Amino acid sequence: MKGSNLGEFEEIVLLIVGIAGEEAYGLAIMELIKEQAGRSTTIGAVHAVLSRLEDKGLLNSKLGGATKERGGRRKRIFEITAAGRRALELSRDLRVNLWEQYAIKTV
Amino acid sequence: MMDVQPPKWADRFLELFCKGYLLEEIQGDLYEHLQKNYEKRGRLISALMYWFQVLNFLRPFAIKKSQNSNITIMFKYNFLIAIRNLKKQRFYSVINISGLAIAIACCLIIAIFVKDELNYDKHFENHKNIYRISSHMLFNGNEFRMAQSPAPMKDAFKSDLPEIIESGRFRTHVPILLQKGDYFVKQENVAFADASILNIFKLQFIHGGGENTLDNPESLLLSRSASEKYFGFENPVGQSIKSSDGTLYQIDGVYEDLPHQTHFHFDVLLSMEGYEHSKNTVWLSNNYSNYFLLKDGADYQEVNEKLPEILKTYVGPRLQEMAQISIEDFEASGNFLKYKLIPMTDIHLHSNLGAEIEANGSMDNIYLFSAVGLFILLLACINFMNLATAKSAGRAKEVGMRKVMGSRKRFLIAQFLTESTVISLISFALAIVLVYLTLPYFNAFTGKNIVDPLFGVLNLWPYVLISSLVIGLLAGIYPAFFLSRFQPIAVLKGNLSTGMKSGKLRNLLVIFQFSISIIMIMATAVVYKQLRYSQNKRLGYNTEQVMIVDNTYTLGEGLEAFRNELLNDSEIENATASFFLPTRGGRSDYPFNREENSGAEHAISAQVWQVDDRYIPTLGMEVVSGRNFDDSRAIDTASVVINQSMAKRLGYEDPIGKKLKRVSEENKITIIGVVEDFYFDSFKQKIMPLVFFLNSDANYSMAIRYKSDDPLELVAKVENLWQEHAPGQPFEYSFMDQEYRAKLEEERRLGTIFSFFSSLAIVIACLGLFALASFTAEQRRKEIGIRKVLGATVGNVVSMLFSSFSKLLTIAILVSVPLGYYLMGKWLEEFVYRTEIGIGLIIGSCALVFLIAWITVSAQSFQAARSNPADNLNHE
Numbered sequence: 001m002k003g004s005n006l007g008e009f010e011e012i013v014l015l016i017v018g019i020a021g022e023e024a025y026g027l028a029i030m031e032l033i034k035e036q037a038g039r040s041t042t043i044g045a046v047h048a049v050l051s052r053l054e055d056k057g058l059l060n061s062k063l064g065g066a067t068k069e070r071g072g073r074r075k076r077i078f079e080i081t082a083a084g085r086r087a088l089e090l091s092r093d094l095r096v097n098l099w100e101q102y103a104i105k106t107v
Numbered sequence: 108m109m110d111v112q113p114p115k116w117a118d119r120f121l122e123l124f125c126k127g128y129l130l131e132e133i134q135g136d137l138y139e140h141l142q143k144n145y146e147k148r149g150r151l152i153s154a155l156m157y158w159f160q161v162l163n164f165l166r167p168f169a170i171k172k173s174q175n176s177n178i179t180i181m182f183k184y185n186f187l188i189a190i191r192n193l194k195k196q197r198f199y200s201v202i203n204i205s206g207l208a209i210a211i212a213c214c215l216i217i218a219i220f221v222k223d224e225l226n227y228d229k230h231f232e233n234h235k236n237i238y239r240i241s242s243h244m245l246f247n248g249n250e251f252r253m254a255q256s257p258a259p260m261k262d263a264f265k266s267d268l269p270e271i272i273e274s275g276r277f278r279t280h281v282p283i284l285l286q287k288g289d290y291f292v293k294q295e296n297v298a299f300a301d302a303s304i305l306n307i308f309k310l311q312f313i314h315g316g317g318e319n320t321l322d323n324p325e326s327l328l329l330s331r332s333a334s335e336k337y338f339g340f341e342n343p344v345g346q347s348i349k350s351s352d353g354t355l356y357q358i359d360g361v362y363e364d365l366p367h368q369t370h371f372h373f374d375v376l377l378s379m380e381g382y383e384h385s386k387n388t389v390w391l392s393n394n395y396s397n398y399f400l401l402k403d404g405a406d407y408q409e410v411n412e413k414l415p416e417i418l419k420t421y422v423g424p425r426l427q428e429m430a431q432i433s434i435e436d437f438e439a440s441g442n443f444l445k446y447k448l449i450p451m452t453d454i455h456l457h458s459n460l461g462a463e464i465e466a467n468g469s470m471d472n473i474y475l476f477s478a479v480g481l482f483i484l485l486l487a488c489i490n491f492m493n494l495a496t497a498k499s500a501g502r503a504k505e506v507g508m509r510k511v512m513g514s515r516k517r518f519l520i521a522q523f524l525t526e527s528t529v530i531s532l533i534s535f536a537l538a539i540v541l542v543y544l545t546l547p548y549f550n551a552f553t554g555k556n557i558v559d560p561l562f563g564v565l566n567l568w569p570y571v572l573i574s575s576l577v578i579g580l581l582a583g584i585y586p587a588f589f590l591s592r593f594q595p596i597a598v599l600k601g602n603l604s605t606g607m608k609s610g611k612l613r614n615l616l617v618i619f620q621f622s623i624s625i626i627m628i629m630a631t632a633v634v635y636k637q638l639r640y641s642q643n644k645r646l647g648y649n650t651e652q653v654m655i656v657d658n659t660y661t662l663g664e665g666l667e668a669f670r671n672e673l674l675n676d677s678e679i680e681n682a683t684a685s686f687f688l689p690t691r692g693g694r695s696d697y698p699f700n701r702e703e704n705s706g707a708e709h710a711i712s713a714q715v716w717q718v719d720d721r722y723i724p725t726l727g728m729e730v731v732s733g734r735n736f737d738d739s740r741a742i743d744t745a746s747v748v749i750n751q752s753m754a755k756r757l758g759y760e761d762p763i764g765k766k767l768k769r770v771s772e773e774n775k776i777t778i779i780g781v782v783e784d785f786y787f788d789s790f791k792q793k794i795m796p797l798v799f800f801l802n803s804d805a806n807y808s809m810a811i812r813y814k815s816d817d818p819l820e821l822v823a824k825v826e827n828l829w830q831e832h833a834p835g836q837p838f839e840y841s842f843m844d845q846e847y848r849a850k851l852e853e854e855r856r857l858g859t860i861f862s863f864f865s866s867l868a869i870v871i872a873c874l875g876l877f878a879l880a881s882f883t884a885e886q887r888r889k890e891i892g893i894r895k896v897l898g899a900t901v902g903n904v905v906s907m908l909f910s911s912f913s914k915l916l917t918i919a920i921l922v923s924v925p926l927g928y929y930l931m932g933k934w935l936e937e938f939v940y941r942t943e944i945g946i947g948l949i950i951g952s953c954a955l956v957f958l959i960a961w962i963t964v965s966a967q968s969f970q971a972a973r974s975n976p977a978d979n980l981n982h983e
Contacts, residue, residue, distance in 0.1 A: 027136040043136050044164035047129070051168045065134075069142050073135030 006091045012037060013049045014058060014088055015076050023063065025075040026050065050078060058084035113138060114154045117161045124170050132162065181518065185525035193524060199494055199878060200762055204534050206874040211488030211538035211578070216549055217480035218567060219542075219560045224465035224468045226564070227368045227455035230862035232309045233400055238407050238448040240397045241460055245443050246698065246712060254460040255393040257386050259421070261301065264397075267417050268375070270405040275304035277396040278385065279464060280377065281807070284351035284837065287337050291351045293658070293837050294333065296374040298464075299382045302976060307400045313703065315360030317343035318896030324381035326359040333374040334361040349660060351836070366554050370454045371396075371464040390425045394462060399448065407448045414446050427514045431705070431771075467959045477865050482623055486584040486868060491527065495586030496613060497882045506590055507598035519591035527583025528576060535575040552856070580628045614915055617879065620872040621919035621956060622926070627865035628952040629927040630934075634858045634945055637935065639944035641851050647785025648689055653843035654818070655715045657808045657826060659684050661836045666806065669832045676824065678815040683721040684806035689787035690846040701757060702766040702775050710770045711756045713749075714787075714795055717802035723782060724750065725812045733763040733780030743801050748780040753796035787851070792939040810843065818842065869956065877914065880964040884908060892976035904972035909964050916960055920953045927952075 006014065016032045017024045030046045053059040057106055064077040080088075118134070125133060137160055144153035193200045214433045228234055240256040258276070265274040278299040284291035302321040310316070313331055321328065327348075334343055340690045343358045350356065356377070365372050380386045385395070401407060422444060423434040437444075449458060456470045506519060511772060542560065550556055561568045662669055670682050698710035720736040720743070722728075731751065736743045747767070754762045759778075766775040817820045847854075884891070892903055899907075928944060935941045 025136070026132060027139050030136075042163040043133065043140065043160050044166055044169070045165070047133065047136075048166050048168050051129075066135075069139050069443050070135035071138040073138065074130040075135055 006087055010049055010053060011088070011091055012048065014053060014080065014084055017050075017059065018080050018085075018088075022064075022077065024078045029078075053084070055080075056083075057081060058087055111141060111150065111153070112510055113141050113157055117154075117158045121161050121164065125426065126164065126169055126171050129169055133169075137161070144484065149469075167874050174252065181521065182525070186529065187521050188522060189526040189529040193529070196498070199498060199879070200530070202874050202878045203491055203494055204537065206490050206871050207487045207534035207578075207582075208537035209867065210483045210574075210871055211534055212541035212545070214480040214536055215542045215560070215567070215571070217547065218570065219549070219557060219565060220474050220553065220555075221477060222478075222565050222567065223368065223555060223557060224456060224473055227468070228370055228452050230366055231451070232366065233307065234452055235450075236401045236403065236405070237307055237451040238399045238401060238410075238600065239451055239454060239458075240399070240446050241449055241458065242393050243443075243445045243447070245441070246710070252460045253393050254458060255395055256397045257390045257393055258395050259388045259390060260395070260397050260446075261732045262302075263421055264399065264417070267335050268410060268413065270401050270407075270410050271399045272402055273303055273306045273400040275301040275398050276379065276385070277304065277371065277373070277398075277464065278326070278379070278394060279396075283375070284658070285337065285375075286349040286351075290835050290836065292336075293376055293839065296372055298371075298373045298376060299379045299385065300328075300373070300376040301379045301385075304376075304398065307398050308864050310362040310365075313361045314342045314361055315358070316362065319378070320359045321378040322380065323357060323359070324378055325354060325356055326378045326381075327356045327556070328360045328362060328376040329358060330362055330372075330374040331364045334358075334907055367554075369454075369542065370451075382834075390422045393462075398451070407450065411447045412789050414448075418446065429816065476860075479627075483864065483868060483871065484578070486620050486623060486871045486875075488578065489941065490871060490878070491530070491582040492585045493613050493616050493875055493883075495523075495527075495583075496589055497879055502590060503593055503598040506593045507595040510593075510595040511599070513702065516591050520587045523587035523590055524580055524583045527586070528579030530581030531575050531582060539571070552859075613879070615766045617876065617912075618919045618922065620875060621916055621960070622923035624865065624869045624872045625919060625923040625925040625952055625956050626793070626930065627861065628869045628955060629924075629949065630931055631858065631861040631865045632948050632952055633931040633935065633942075634662065634854065634861050636945075636948065637938065638851060638854045638858050640940075641790055642848070644786070644790075644940065646689070646847075647728060647783050650690065650844040650847045652813055653726070654811045654813060654821065655688065655808050655841050655843055655846070656811065656829065657839040657841075658833075658836060659806050659809045661833050665856045666809075669828065670809070672828055673811060673825070678813050678821065680812045680814060681721055681725040682809055682811045683719055684803070684809045685716070685722055685726040686805045686807045686841070687716040688808065688810065689785055689848075690843055690850060696795070697768040699767050700770055701759075702768055705770075711796055713753050713756075714797040715800060716797060717800045717805035719803040719806075720801060722799070722810075725810055726784055727812070729783040730780050731783050732761070733778070734972045735780055736799075738801075738803075740864070742777075745774070746777045746779040746801065748782055748799040749778055750782050750794070750797040751784040752794050753798060754781050754797050766935045769968045786940075790938045869959055873959060875962055877963045877967065880908065880912070880967040883911070884967050888971065888974075889980065891971055891974070892978075892980040895972075895976040896980070901972040905965055905968040908968040908971070909961060912958075912960060912964050916957060920956075924949055924953070962975065 012033065013029060016029050016036065019036075020028055020032060021071065026043055026047055029050070030041055030043055033041055033046070050061075054061060058081055059078050060081050061076045061078045064075045066072050066074045121134065121137075122130065128436045137157060140160065141153055141157050144156055147153075148156075228237075231237065239254070240260065242251070242256050244251045244253075261274045261276050263273050266887050276299075280297040280299060282293050282295045283297050285294045295680050300321065305316070305320060310328075314334075316328070320326070329337070329343065336657070337343070337344070337348060344360060345358065347355045347357050359378075385542075387572075401410070419434055425433050426437055428434055439497055455467050456461075456473065459467045459469055509519060510516075537560070546557065546560070557563070557565065557930060561571065659666060659669075666684060669970055670684070673679050696712050697715045700710050720738040723730060723735045730748070733748070736746070736748060749757075749762065757765070757767065759765045762778045762781055762969050767777050767778065768775050782799075787797075788795070811825065824838065826838045829836075887908075891899075894904060894907075928949070935944070
C-alpha cells in the first residue's frame with residue numbers, strides 16, 4: 001500500500017470515475033478527461049492510473065455488459081470505494097485549507 | 108457487424124504482451140475508439156491511432172510476466188554477455204565495428220545530403236500553394252524547355268483564372284555596380300521583381316517592407332548581407348544608393364538572407380516598375396520567371412488543363428502577326444507551345460530546364476546516392492554476417508552447452524540479436540562522431556551549410572535511432588538463426604559439419620562484395636575517363652593563354668583606346684570585346700530561313716552572337732571556308748559567319764555568298780564564312796547552329812590572347828591600364844582555361860564522389876576479406892603446420908591460402924564486368940560527345956581489385972605460413 005496520497009492526475013481520474021457513474025470505463029473516462037480538463041491522454045495512460053488506484057484500494061471494478069460497438073467485448077466498470085471517497089475528501093480539505101491561508105497572505 | 112476492422116498485427120501484438128485479464132476490456136476500448144475515429148477521420152488515421160494506442164499500452168502494469176524467466180533480467184544478462192564477447196574477440200570486434208561505423212557514417216552523410224535536397228523551398232509560408240510556369244516549345248525541330256515565360260502572362264492569367272490569387276515575376280539582371288564610399292563595387296544576384304512577389308514569398312523583412320514597397324520605379328530591396336556590405340549594421344531604409352549608370356535607387360527594405368535551400372538567392376531586388384520592358388505584351392518571348400499563388404485547395408493540374416484554351420486567345424494573334432501563321436496551322440505542322448504550372452517545391456529536383464534562376468539538383472543524383480549508400484551499408488552488413496558465421500565454430504560449443512543447460516532456441520536468438528544490436532549501437536555512436544568531423548568538408552564540397560544534422564532543421568535523429576536498431580537486427584538475424592540451430596549433441600562431440608556448410612553462403616557474400624567493388628571502381632574510372640576526354644577534346648577554340656576582363660561596358664567610348672594600348676604591348680596578341688564567350692552562359696537564339704523561304708515552317712533556330720572582327724582569331728577558332736569579318740568593309744555589317752552545324756542545317760553545297768534572313772524580316776544577310784564547330788555547351792548537348800553578326804557595341808567582357816609566360820605580371824599590367832581608363836571601376840578578370848575547367852565541375856565532382864565511395868567499398872570489402880583470411884588461416888593452423896613439416900615453403904602456403912579466394916574473385920569479375928559495362932554505357936549515353944569504356948579500363952579495374960585482395964590476404968597468410976610448426980602442433 002502506497003498510502004492514500006493522491007497524485008494530481010490520479011485525483012482527476014478518481015473524480016471522473018465518480019462523475020461517470022455506470023459509464024465509468026476506460027475509454028469513456030479518457031473522453032471525459034478530454035472534455036472536462038481539456039487534456040488528451042491515451043487509453044494506456046488511463047488504464048495505468050486505474051490499475052494503480054485499484055491497487056491502492058481506492059477503486060473497485062466489475063465486468064459490465066458486452067456491446068456491439070466493442071466487437072462483443074465486455075467493459076470493466078469502475079466505482080469509487082469508501083477509501084477512495086475518503087482520499088478525495090482529504091485531498092480537497094488539504095487544498096481548501098491551503099487556499100484559505102494563501103488568500104490571507106496575498107490579500 | 109463492425110464497420111471497420113482493426114489493424115490485425117496491432118491486435119496480435121497486443122495479445123502477445125498484454126496480461127490476459129486486461130485484454131478483453133482493453134480491446135473493447137480500442138475497438139470502440141477505432142469506430143469513433145473512423146467516422147471522424149477515415150481509415151488511415153484511425154488505424155495509425157490504433158497502433159499508437161496499442162504501443163502506448165506497453166506499460167509495466169499491462170505487460171505479461173514471462174513464465175520462463177524475467178524479461179528484464181534476461182536483457183541484462185544478454186547485454187553483459189554481448190559486451191564480454193566483444194572484449195574477448197577484440198580483433199573481430201574492431202573490424203566489425205569499424206567497418207560498420209564507416210559504412211553508417213557514409214550513409215548518414217548521404218542521408219543528410221538527400222534530406223537537405225528534398226527540403227528545398229519548404230521554408231516559405233505558402234510553399235504548398237506557390238507554382239511556377241515552365242514553357243515547352245517545339246519549333247521546326249528545335250525544342251526548348253524553359254523555366255521562363257512571357258511578361259504579360261502575369262496579369263492575363265490572374266484575371267482569367269479564378270484559382271490564382273496572386274501572381275508575380277522575377278527578371279534576372281546582369282550584375283550591377285553600386286556605390287560604396289568612393290568606389291563602385293560589383294553586385295551580383297540582381298533581379299527585377301514585381302511588388303506582388305512579396306505577397307507570394309513573404310520575405311522576412313528586418314527593416315522596412317511595409318506598404319508601397321517596390322511601387323516606386325527607383326526603389327530597391329537589399330538582402331541582409333548586401334545591406335551589411337554597403338551600410339554596415341545601420342538601417343538603410345529611406346537612404347539612396349547610386350549605381351554606375353547614375354540611377355539613384357531608394358532603399359525600401361532589407362530582408363533576411365534566404366536559406367541555402369531556396370531556388371533563388373537574389374541580393375538586390377529592383378522594382379519591376381522601373382523596367383519598361385516588363386509592361387510590353389509580347390507573348391512570344393520568354394524572359395520572366397512567373398510565379399502564381401493558388402487558392403487553398405486548388406488543384407494545379409486542373410489549372411494546367413485550362414491553359415491551352417487561354418493561350419490560344421493570347422498567343423494566336425501574336426503568332427499570326429510575327430510568323431504569318433495561324434495557331435491551328437502552327438500546331439498542325441507538328442509544332443507546339445505549351446505552358447504548365449509546376450509546384451515550386453519540385454523546382455529544385457525535378458525541373459532542371461533552360462534559364463533556371465540557379466543550377467538545380469537532380470532527382471537522379473538522389474536515387475544514385477541513395478543506392479550507393481544502401482550498397483555500402485549492405486557490404487558492411489555482409490561483413491558482419493560473414494564474420495559471425497565464420498567464427499561460429501568457436502561459439503558452437505557455447506551454444507551446445509547452453510542448450511544442454513536448458514536454454515531455448517529463442518533465448519539464443521535473443522542473445523545473438525542483442526550482440527548484433529550492441530555492435531550496431533556502438534558503430535552508430537562512432538559514425539555520428541565521424542559525421543560531425545567530416546561535416547565541414549561536406550559543406551565545402553557541396554556548397555551547403557549544415558551545422559547540426561541530427562537536431563537542426565534536418566532533424567535526423569529519429570531516423571538514426573530507428574535505423575541503428577533495424578540494422579542491428581538485420582545484420583544479426585542470419586547468424587542468430589544459423590547459430591541457434593546447432594544440435595547440442597553434434598557440436599559438443601566436436602562435429603562441426605553444420606558450421607562448415609555455411610561456407611557456401613560465405614563465398615557467395617564475398618563474391619557479392621567484390622562484384623560491387625569492381626563495379627564501383629569501373630564507374631570511377633569511366634567518370635574520370637570522360638572527364639579527361641572533355642578536358643583534352645579539341646574544342647574548336649583555344650582556352651589556353653586567354654585572359655578575360657569583365658565590365659568593359661563601363662569603358663564606354665574609351666574601349667577602343669583601351670584595346671589599342673593593349674595591342675601595343677608585345678606580349679598581347681589580340682583582344683576582342685563581346686557579350687558571348689563559349690565558356691559562359693548568356694545565350695540568345697533566333698529563327699532563320701534560307702533566302703527563298705518565308706514563314707516559320709522551314710525556320711532554323713540558331714544562336715545569335717554579336718562579335719567584333721577580332722573575335723574569331725582571338726579565340727583561335729578556325730575559318731574552314733570563306734573569311735572572317737573585316738571591319739574596314741562596310742558590307743560586313745550585313746554579313747554573317749556561321750558554324751558548320753548551321754551550314755549543315757541550311758543545306759547549301761557551298762554556303763559562301765549564299766543568303767539567309769531572319770524569320771519575319773525581309774532583309775537578306777550574306778554568308779561570308781564558316782567556322783569549325785566549337786563547343787559552347789555541355790558535352791551532353793549537340794552543338795547548335797550558330798550565326799555570328801558583326802557588332803562591336805555588344806560588349807560585356809574582353810578576351811585577351813597573350814604570349815607571356817607570367818600571367819601575374821600580365822594581370823598587373825592590364826589592371827594598371829584599366830585604372831587609367833576606368834578609374835574607380837572594379838577590375839575583374841579571369842582566365843579562360845580556368846573557366847572551362849569550372850564548366851566541367853559537375854563531372855569532376857561526380858568523379859571525386861565515386862572515387863571516394865569506391866575506395867570505401869573496397870576498404871569495407873577488404874576488411875571482411877582480411878578477417879575471413881585470418882579466420883581461415885586460424886582454422887587451418889594444424890594443416891599448415893603439417894604441410895610445413897612435410898616441406899612446404901612459405902610461398903606454397905600463401906598461394907594455397909590465396910587460391911581459394913582467387914576463385915571467388917574470378918567469379919566476382921565474371922559477374923560484375925558485364926553489369927558494370929552495361930551500367931556505365933548507360934551513363935555515357937547521356938553525352939552526345941563521349942569516350943569509350945575500353946578493354947584496358949576493365950582489365951585495369953579487375954587487376955586493381957585482385958592486387959588489393961591479394962595484399963589483404965597475404966598479410967594474414969604470411970603470418971600463418973611463417974609460424975613455427977612446432978607451436979601449431981604441440982597443442983594436442
